[in-house]
Amino acid sequence: MLIATWNVNSIRTRLSQIIDWINQVNPDIICFQETKVMDDNFPIEPFEKLGYSVEVYGQKSYNGVAIISKIKAENVKKGFYGCKDFDQNIGIFLDQKRLISAEINGIKIINVYVPNGSSLVSEKFRYKINWLNCLASFLDEQEKKGQLICLMGDFNVAPSDLDIHDPDKYAGGIMASEIERNALNNVLKERLIDSFRIFEKNKSDWSWWDYRNNSYELNKGWRIDHIYISKELSSKLKSCVIDSSPRENIRPSDHAPVMIDLNLNDINVDFFDIEDDFFEI
Secondary structure, eight states: OOOOOOOOOOOOTTHHHHHHHHHOOOOOOEEEOOOOOOGGOOOOHHHHHTTOOOEEESSSSOEEEEESSOOEEEEEEEEEOTTTHHHHHHHHHHSSSSEEEEEEETEEEEEOOOOOOTTTSSHHHHHHHHHHHHHHHHHHHHHHHHEEEEEEOOOOOSEEEEESSSSSHHTTTTOOOHHHHHHHHHTTTTTEEEHHHOSSOOOOOOOOEHHHHHHHTTEEOOEEEEEEEEEGGGEEEEEEOOOOGGGGGGOSSBBBEEEEEOOOOOOOOOOGGGGGOOOOO
């Protein structure tokens, strides 16, 4: 099963590029971030014509996440639920559409668009850390139910210096600070592993290049788009690839798709019979 994540930076602006890429790659599941469109205006029909069902959670001009899948998505949830930090942050977390999840083919698919944070001294940075802390609580609840998890999206965090083209230049700054890395590690808690690093222990490869200063042409990028999987799935993982080719398009997204290939022929899905009675939005 081929699973992809892609921050498309406006689903409607990049639609023809996205459809072309799907026709070339033929993924089973794609998680989009920064769709930047209200649910009623999401271009569902082009994906349905290709045999996908579409689940969306969007807002006008900003943020927005979506899951499209050839395999029917079950128990779709929009936003945080079952999160111990949710109540105290409900006002701010309701405003931004950054998380959608579903159960597909025996796996809990969780698609996230983590806030950028702007700078370490801004209110937006505090929001980012609070958001990641709530994501950690959300994952705690999934773990209690024994679910196999595939967590993916634009995390706006480079996990290590190996994931930045010039780590000395950006050391301690936004997307590279220890505070953010610690918050991300708290989400993962060693229960989830970085698919890319299973195959590429010491390689530097990028999923995002700034539009400015010819960053793509000079290969000055960051790896901030990730796919994390439950340790129990590691033996099923056949590959993890960052496909930079769409970044060469005219008016591309500043992000590239990341893909994994999982062999799920013998996955046990009995755990999905557990009743889910958590609060959802």
